[in-house]
Each structure stands twice: as C-alpha cells, then as structure tokens.
Amino acid sequence: MASESVSYWQRTAPVFLLSTDMPHSVDVAVIGGGLLGAATCYWLAQAGVRAVLLERTALAAGATGRNGGFVRAGTAGSYPQAIAHLGQETANAVMEITYESRALLRQVLQEEEIACDYREPGALQLAITEAQGEQQRREVETLRTDGFSAEWLDRAQVQDVIQTPLGPEILGGRFLPGQGLVHSARLVHGLASAALRHGARVYQADVYELGRDGNHVRLRTSQGSLSAQTVVVAVNAWMSKLLPELTRVIMPVLEQMLAYEAVAPIFPTAVSVNINAGEYMQQTPSGNILIGGCGFVAPNAGIGVWKSLPTSVVQEAIEQVLPRIFPSLASKLRVMQRWAGLLGCTTDMHPIVDYAPTLPGVIFVGGFSGHGMPFGMRFGQLLATAVTSGYLPPALSPFRLDRPSLERWELP
Numbered sequence: 001m002a003s004e005s006v007s008y009w010q011r012t013a014p015v016f017l018l019s020t021d022m023p024h025s026v027d028v029a030v031i032g033g034g035l036l037g038a039a040t041c042y043w044l045a046q047a048g049v050r051a052v053l054l055e056r057t058a059l060a061a062g063a064t065g066r067n068g069g070f071v072r073a074g075t076a077g078s079y080p081q082a083i084a085h086l087g088q089e090t091a092n093a094v095m096e097i098t099y100e101s102r103a104l105l106r107q108v109l110q111e112e113e114i115a116c117d118y119r120e121p122g123a124l125q126l127a128i129t130e131a132q133g134e135q136q137r138r139e140v141e142t143l144r145t146d147g148f149s150a151e152w153l154d155r156a157q158v159q160d161v162i163q164t165p166l167g168p169e170i171l172g173g174r175f176l177p178g179q180g181l182v183h184s185a186r187l188v189h190g191l192a193s194a195a196l197r198h199g200a201r202v203y204q205a206d207v208y209e210l211g212r213d214g215n216h217v218r219l220r221t222s223q224g225s226l227s228a229q230t231v232v233v234a235v236n237a238w239m240s241k242l243l244p245e246l247t248r249v250i251m252p253v254l255e256q257m258l259a260y261e262a263v264a265p266i267f268p269t270a271v272s273v274n275i276n277a278g279e280y281m282q283q284t285p286s287g288n289i290l291i292g293g294c295g296f297v298a299p300n301a302g303i304g305v306w307k308s309l310p311t312s313v314v315q316e317a318i319e320q321v322l323p324r325i326f327p328s329l330a331s332k333l334r335v336m337q338r339w340a341g342l343l344g345c346t347t348d349m350h351p352i353v354d355y356a357p358t359l360p361g362v363i364f365v366g367g368f369s370g371h372g373m374p375f376g377m378r379f380g381q382l383l384a385t386a387v388t389s390g391y392l393p394p395a396l397s398p399f400r401l402d403r404p405s406l407e408r409w410e411l412p
C-alpha cells in the first residue's frame with residue numbers, strides 16, 4: 001500500500017530533477033526541500049555562501065506541497081490568541097515579520113521571475129454563529145488598533161465577494177485585505193531554481209543521522225557521508241527523527257485536503273470557516289476548488305502519524321463543507337483528488353527557530369502548526385543571516401525554544 005498521497009500542487013508542478021552526485025564536504029547544508037529549506041538556501045546563495053539543499057524524495061514533498069496555499073499574515077490562531085500566548089509586544093512583532101515576509105515574497109517572485117500563481121485577493125473568514133461573529137468583530141478591532149488592516153463584512157457584503165448564493169447560516173465575515181494565495185509547489189521549485197542560478201546545489205539525499213566530526217557536523221545520508229560547517233534543519237514534521245531531543249516539542253499531525261474539478265469562478269479570496277474547528281479553501285486560476293481541514297472530526301487520530309494518507313472519516317467531513325455553506329454549489333462538485341500531509345505542531349502553535357540543544361553547528365526551524373507560508377521568506381533570510389553572522393538575529397527571539405508558552409506534548 002502507498003505510504004504517500006499526491007496533492008493537486010504536486011500533480012500540477014513541473015518535474016524538478018534532483019542530482020545525486022553529492023560532494024563530501026560543503027560550507028552549509030540545508031536539510032528539507034519545503035518552503036523553509038528552499039528559502040534559506042536561496043538567501044544563503046544570494047549571500048555568496050556555498051550551500052547545498054538536501055531533500056529526501058522530491059522538492060515540495062512535505063507540507064509545503066500539500067497545503068492550502070494561503071499566505072495569510074499573522075499567527076496560526078487569531079491575533080487576540082497570539083497576544084494571550086505571547087504578550088502584546090511579541091504578538092505585534094510576529095505579525096510584522098509576516099508582513100515583511102510577504103514583501104520579500106513579492107520582491108523575489110518579481111526579481112527571479114517565479115511563476116506560481118501568486119495573487120493577493122485577501123482572506124475572508126466566514127462567521128456562522130453569533131459567537132463567531134462577535135469574536136471576529138473583536139479581532140478586527142484589535143488588529144485595527146494595532147495598525148493592521150482588517151474589516152468586518154456583513155452578510156450582504158460577503159455575498160458581494162462570493163459569486164454563488166450564501167447558505168442561511170452565514171452571518172458575515174472577517175476580511176483581511178491583501179492576503180495572498182499561491183501554488184505552493186511551483187513556489188518551492190522557483191526558489192530552488194533561483195538558488196541554483198546563484199550558485200547553490202540541490203541534491204536528492206535522505207539524511208539519516210547528524211553527529212559531530214571535529215569542528216564540523218557530519219551527515220550520514222543515502223548518498224554517503226557529508227561534512228558541513230553549519231547545518232540548517234528545515235524538516236518540520238520530521239524534526240524529531242533528526243533531532244530526537246525535539247520529540248514531543250514538534251509533533252507530526254495529519255491534515256487532509258481534496259480538490260474538486262474546475263467550476264466557474266466562485267470566490268477569488270482565500271475563504272475559511274469554522275465548522276469542525278477550521279476549514280479553508282481557495283479556488284485556483286484554473287477553477288479547481290481546494291479545500292481542507294476537519295481534522296477534529298477524528299480527535300487525536302492524526303497526532304503522531306507518519307504516513308500522509310487520507311482517511312474516509314475526515315474526507316467525508318470535508319465533502320460536507322461546501323454544500324453546507326454554499327448549497328447551490330452541491331450539484332456541481334466532483335472530487336478529483338484527495339491527499340493528506342503532515343503538520344509540524346507545537347503546543348502554543350508558534351514556530352521554533354533555535355540552535356539544536358545538543359549539537360553545535362546545527363540550527364533548526366519548524367513547528368509551524370499549519371501556518372508556515374507567511375513566515376517562509378523572512379525566516380529563510382534571517383536564517384541565512386544567522387549562518388553568516390554566527391548568531392541568531394534578535395528578530396528570531398520570540399521563536400526560541402525557551403519561550404514560556406512552549407510546552408511538551410502529552411500524548412493521549
């Protein structure tokens with residue numbers, strides 16, 4: 001039985017051939033061919049560093065190639081939740097980082113001529129209960145007070161955005177203007193190609209183990225041994241396999257999606273709704289609607305799972321979402337593809353960037369908790385600075401391992 005499903009993004013991205021004739025020694029090795037690995041390698045190459053990117057199977061094989069393609073500024077939870085976890089000042093700084101990241105994304109896509117369907121139509125979160133509406137209105141107020149754009153749309157205004165009749169439950173929604181949508185696999189391919197043009201190398205190599213070898217880090221891989229001065233581990237959900245001390249700090253959690261065959265334009269923006277604790281969808285420029293979420297219909301079943309395979313209970317729940325919120329769409333929807341991916345989750349839902357506690361020369365980044373796209377470009381740039389300067393830039397302080405809100409996972 002297959003241990004991996006294939007996503008819409010993976011199926012619609014061109015093939016990217018990885019070479020296998022890996023050298024024995026490099027200055028910097030970046031492990032993981034998702035957004036974080038590709039972005040870090042890109043910025044290292046831009047800075048003139050001799051860097052290699054090592055990916056176990058194919059670029060965008062992990063969460064990046066399987067996601068919803070939302071590039072929504074801010075943290076995984078709401079802004080008020082971030083304030084509760086991190087405090088006002090840090091939550092604000094985290095928000096700023098994601099806006100900086102979006103500006104970098106725009107800049108790099110233009111400079112490197114990367115075609116990945118990137119657009120900024122905004123993100124609409126629908127409210128289907130009075131309590132959700134109240135919560136969203138409060139969030140809009142808090143965001144605006146802190147200088148970020150956000151609007152509350154009433155039902156009629158939401159109907160102006162959605163080009164199909166709304167279901168009766170929809171009361172309105174929180175709209176965040178300018179938020180992005182992207183073809184995630186093409187983005188990673190484009191960044192890796194740009195990194196190659198700037199002198200980096202990209203190899204297919206499964207890294208089995210990290211250790212010390214004198215002043216260097218030794219990597220035991222499927223392509224033989226490699227020695228590097230510095231290693232950046234960007235394997236997200238798989239972190240504990242390479243850095244066992246992070247077991248129960250970054251936990252793999254299964255998340256699922258499906259794609260419908262193309263239909264006429266229905267919604268230009270990112271859309272999310274909270275039926276089973278967070279469902280999200282985008283319609284691609286080709287007309288396919290991609291929708292995911294519903295993990296909470298099988299509580300705990302996805303925690304600690306390693307295989308990216310869809311399950312019928314969650315897929316059936318996902319299939320009920322669109323007919324419920326936009327009933328007249330129901331007869332037009334035909335599922336064309338189902339897939340699953342692994343999130344790397346932390347208990348406070350914020351990513352971690354830090355030095356590996358027991359392995360000098362190793363920096364790791366991960367734990368995006370289902371929300372890594374808005375951080376990728378800026379984190380990659382900050383990680384490249386950490387490598388070249390020898391210290392973690394202060395902008396990464398809120399994401400370190402010793403923050404008070406971060407706990408260890410208790411397994412059910």
Ligand SMILES: Cc1cc2nc3c(=O)[nH]c(=O)nc-3n(C[C@H](O)[C@H](O)[C@H](O)COP(=O)(O)OP(=O)(O)OC[C@H]3O[C@@H](n4cnc5c(N)ncnc54)[C@H](O)[C@@H]3O)c2cc1C
Nearest residue numbers: 032034035036056062063064067068070207341368372373
């Ligand atoms: C279904 C789903 C929907 C999501 N939707 C969104 C969304 O809409 N917006 C958003 O912001 N976030 C979303 N996310 C989360 C987002 O995709 C991640 O936060 C982000 O892609 C993390 O990027 P990454 O590069 O850290 O990790 P990944 O993309 O997971 O990349 C890690 C890479 O490391 C490789 N690897 C692992 N172990 C090794 C090894 N030992 N040696 C070599 N290579 C190795 C893997 O093959 C993989 O390619 C979603 C995730 C999923 C699964």
